[in-house]
Amino acid sequence: MSLMLLDYGKHNPYGEIVGKERHIAWPVNAYRVTLPMIQKDSELLNPFEQVILKLIDAGGPTEAELLAAETCMPPDLVKCVLLRLRDEAYIDEYNRIIIEKRDKWSPDQESRQSIVTAVLFRELSSGRILPFLHMLNSDNPLRLKENNGQTKRRIRSDHTQVMKHPGARDVISALRGMLKRSKAFGKETLLPSVRQITIATPPEPYLLDCSIAILKSDGEFRIADPFGNGFSLVLESAFRRLLERDDDLGRWMTDWRKSLSNPVQESRIPLKKEPYDNDINRDRYPELISSLNKHINLSPHRSIEQLHGINEWALFYACVERSYDPAIRKLKLTSQSEHPIILRNAADKLSLTLPPQGLFAIREGKINNFLKGKAELETVLSLSLLIAEADSNHPLRRIASVYPDFIERLINIKKKRDESAHGANGVRRKDVELSDEPFTRDVVRCLLRGITFDESIEDESTEEESVREYAADLLLDARTGIQGEFGYERYNQMGINLQDRLIDAERFWLRCRDDDDSLVFVCNLYAALQIAFRRILYGAMPPDIAESDYLTTAERIAAEHGFGDLPECLRTSKRIAIRETLLGNDQTLQSCLIAFLLVSDSEVLSAISEVHPSFIADVARLIDLRGHGNESIPLKREMVRDLRRAVYTIISTLQEY
Numbered sequence: 001m002s003l004m005l006l007d008y009g010k011h012n013p014y015g016e017i018v019g020k021e022r023h024i025a026w027p028v029n030a031y032r033v034t035l036p037m038i039q040k041d042s043e044l045l046n047p048f049e050q051v052i053l054k055l056i057d058a059g060g061p062t063e064a065e066l067l068a069a070e071t072c073m074p075p076d077l078v079k080c081v082l083l084r085l086r087d088e089a090y091i092d093e094y095n096r097i098i099i100e101k102r103d104k105w106s107p108d109q110e111s112r113q114s115i116v117t118a119v120l121f122r123e124l125s126s127g128r129i130l131p132f133l134h135m136l137n138s139d140n141p142l143r144l145k146e147n148n149g150q151t152k153r154r155i156r157s158d159h160t161q162v163m164k165h166p167g168a169r170d171v172i173s174a175l176r177g178m179l180k181r182s183k184a185f186g187k188e189t190l191l192p193s194v195r196q197i198t199i200a201t202p203p204e205p206y207l208l209d210c211s212i213a214i215l216k217s218d219g220e221f222r223i224a225d226p227f228g229n230g231f232s233l234v235l236e237s238a239f240r241r242l243l244e245r246d247d248d249l250g251r252w253m254t255d256w257r258k259s260l261s262n263p264v265q266e267s268r269i270p271l272k273k274e275p276y277d278n279d280i281n282r283d284r285y286p287e288l289i290s291s292l293n294k295h296i297n298l299s300p301h302r303s304i305e306q307l308h309g310i311n312e313w314a315l316f317y318a319c320v321e322r323s324y325d326p327a328i329r330k331l332k333l334t335s336q337s338e339h340p341i342i343l344r345n346a347a348d349k350l351s352l353t354l355p356p357q358g359l360f361a362i363r364e365g366k367i368n369n370f371l372k373g374k375a376e377l378e379t380v381l382s383l384s385l386l387i388a389e390a391d392s393n394h395p396l397r398r399i400a401s402v403y404p405d406f407i408e409r410l411i412n413i414k415k416k417r418d419e420s421a422h423g424a425n426g427v428r429r430k431d432v433e434l435s436d437e438p439f440t441r442d443v444v445r446c447l448l449r450g451i452t453f454d455e456s457i458e459d460e461s462t463e464e465e466s467v468r469e470y471a472a473d474l475l476l477d478a479r480t481g482i483q484g485e486f487g488y489e490r491y492n493q494m495g496i497n498l499q500d501r502l503i504d505a506e507r508f509w510l511r512c513r514d515d516d517d518s519l520v521f522v523c524n525l526y527a528a529l530q531i532a533f534r535r536i537l538y539g540a541m542p543p544d545i546a547e548s549d550y551l552t553t554a555e556r557i558a559a560e561h562g563f564g565d566l567p568e569c570l571r572t573s574k575r576i577a578i579r580e581t582l583l584g585n586d587q588t589l590q591s592c593l594i595a596f597l598l599v600s601d602s603e604v605l606s607a608i609s610e611v612h613p614s615f616i617a618d619v620a621r622l623i624d625l626r627g628h629g630n631e632s633i634p635l636k637r638e639m640v641r642d643l644r645r646a647v648y649t650i651i652s653t654l655q656e657y
Helices: 047-057 064-071 075-087 099-105 168-181 233-245 247-260 279-284 286-292 304-320 325-333 336-349 364-371 377-390 395-402 406-421 437-447 461-486 488-493 496-511 519-537 547-560 575-582 589-599 602-611 615-626 637-656
Strands: 017-039 113-123 129-136 152-154 204-215 221-223
Touching: 017 129, 017 168, 017 247, 047 064, 047 075, 064 075, 113 168, 113 233, 129 168, 129 233, 152 204, 168 602, 204 247, 204 461, 221 233, 233 247, 233 602, 233 637, 279 286, 286 304, 304 377, 304 406, 304 437, 325 364, 325 377, 336 377, 364 377, 377 395, 377 406, 395 406, 395 437, 406 437, 406 519, 461 488, 461 496, 461 637, 488 637, 496 519, 496 637, 519 589, 519 615, 519 637, 547 575, 547 589, 575 589, 589 615, 615 637
Parallel strands: 017 152
Antiparallel strands: 017 113, 017 204, 113 129, 204 221
């Protein structure tokens, strides 16, 4: 049987693509439904105002005191209501009804709502309801054309899905999704109740014209929403599952990719090699050299995240070059409540000033992290102070003579780094050296043997100009890629901070090779996800749950909605961080995800689980990869691609639901 093709026009949200887009014919069942559409009128009065107006209109009193006695409302409230009704010209100065405005406040129910006929669509490969309702009327019939079957790949139906009949809640879910994604309605529309919806049987079978294209940005396919709202996560998710089980479709996709294959050689512009970058220093200080070099091909100047990491690793290696056992024993044998005191005494002996809040206790877990080779500022700084206190030749003493505010500077750099790492401030686009960089170079030079910087004044304008041109081209390509990935409408809704984080991640993706250090990429994705969750959590009411039950409740919710068990990095989230996040002060990506589970509607979580079942696992993978945010992360390009696709899909999912 030849089915009619539903054609809603050509939609091109892709940006730059490889080759040309193709079209697929997607089988759907169309169900005719009737439902009331109730518009929220901006002039609709609240219940107090309606009661007062109806009472006056029925011949009741017009004085505020008598109205208060009649309605049992507080007199002050009645006076405020009367003043507003006068301002809106519903009553005159004597509290009499103005006839011309009566139809604005006392319309009957039928005049405020209209019964409409619409068409609901269920795609027949996975049985998902599409987030769209076609409102039928004489000016807006179903858009049909003959299917010649020549240029469109037809998707196979799953016969178990064909027989499914949608319910009223499916209609509401589709309407909710449509209202979020489309601006077709001039006024806000109220969702109808389940009892007001009727669904006709049997369904009408059609084929839906959908376009698919391969993006230049990462070589992955995207499917345009056939109704003109960016990309269709529902169809993309169903298509991925079809590729896994439909061999013919898999071969079609593979052949298409092969026909578009045109590998090109990547080029890089190397910066002049610094004196510190040699084999000896790479053996002695591998993580420090990696941190110092992360700016290559992105900017000739280091970011605040780099400077913080450089200081952490410089202090770490300064500790491990000396005997640190006495300092560790002193911390372990001293109660944690007394740690701030012994650290203050050490700082005083070195003539270093402390911030007003002083220094903090070092938990045993932090000491163990140091022994495992991790560099965390509070630990390596505390150990350095205790080691230098007992060593009259320690280089920290020389630093203190030049920078008595050394500790305060480090803490200030950490504060700025934390704000940046968690997406609280914008990406630095000005290509200038940060004021903290000369200080950091001095610290590294003084703490470690063999680390020197080339600060000779030479004419490097040609090299710097070529780097800037390369960076500008890369930035343009990255922005184009992100706009193509998400579509212009969604891109513009992101806000500058989220846009810039994704663009910086995309810049890395465009130039990366196998085993490149992907720390900058991972950190940008981490910050981007936290910004995306922050936008979702903003204004959400905290749940009525005890702090002690945050994690157990989140774990139950995740299991109930098909996400599986919470990964370890989420089960160890701090309760205080989750509480602060629920109150609008998001702390970490872990706490954002837990808070999201606690405040989200069950329908939303179910919809996300169906479209992106690895939603939580993908976030956890990014959290584990990032760690403390200062260690090298060498990744194969294929792994970078998979991580990029997973995070972009999470952000698209959060935007849609």
